[in-house]
Amino acid sequence: MRDVLLTVVRGLGFGSVYALLAVSFVIIYKSSKVVSFAQPALMLAGAVLVSYLAGPVGFYLAVPLAAIAIAMLGWGLERTTIRPMIGRPVFVVAIITLGLDIAIRVVVNVFIGPDVRNVGDPWGLSTVDVLGLPVQERYIAMAVVLLVVGAGLFAFFRYSRYGLAMRASSLDQETALVQGVPVGSMTALAWAMAAGIAAVAGAFVGAGGGVDQSTWVIALKALPAIIIGGLDSIGGAVVGGLLVGLVESFFATYQGEYLPFLGQNFSLVSPYVLLLVVLLVRPYGLFGTREVERV
Secondary structure (H helix, E strand, C coil): CCHHHHHHHHHHHHHHHHHHHHHHHHHHHHHHHHCCHHHHHHHHHHHHHHHHHHHCCCCCHHHHHHHHHHHHHHHHHHHHHHHHCCCCCCCCHHHHHHHHHHHHHHHHHHHCCCCCCCCCCHHHHHHHHCCEEEHHHHHHHHHHHHHHHHHHHHHHHHCCCCHHHHHHHHHCHHHHHHCCCCHHHHHHHEEEEEEHHHHHHHHHHHHCCCCCCCHHHHHHHHHHHHHHHHHCCHHCCCHHHHHHHHHHHHHHHHHHHHHHHHCCCHHHHHHHHHHHHHHHHCCCCCCCCCCCCCC
């Protein structure tokens, strides 16, 4: 039972990071119906920036500063590369975001170098006793940050003027424009928010082990999370991310003992197996909006 609980804690910890990344994908998708493949690079850029800032200003100040800087980068990317593509097919814009991902990673890799960069987190692999279980402090921090970001986004979209405008833009851009909503500005704001959240996730991806030039691959686990939860649901992204973390953790712990025929490192593909199962039952994801087209 103890091992099961530790597996759950580990899964929820990493799942919290996947959930943050998934939320960053969903925010952009809700505003423009585009899946931004630039998020892995923005996550990596945030982690590397934290690694440089943590020394002079400390980790706790480095994370928000990096989030703001990467948010500004996201805003600039939308203004300079995405905005001119308005009216073009969605897949064209998606390919452009893929190009942005590659370009950003090429630049960021110069600052990473050949070695692993420590993000300067204060926890490392330290543990605390929680109900008799040795829980790593970084897992607690990951979960707390997810709760804070999730609550902040809920309040933003529910009560703030800009949040309501973004919701209106995501539902029907033409109607929103008629009502005086600056749809273009809302899309830029969505990119800035998504980039900032990706940067925060990057800081926690590097917690305990640091980041290198291959760390961006971790962000790809957010893709099954957003599809499982539903492409247009922020709550679904959180649930999907946590499910992916739990499934990966359980397979990593028990698959070698109970399902050895699946081979080594099956936990790396287990999120995609979960994705396939969910899509067979719920093609639009657990919380996604079912679209009906009249012909």
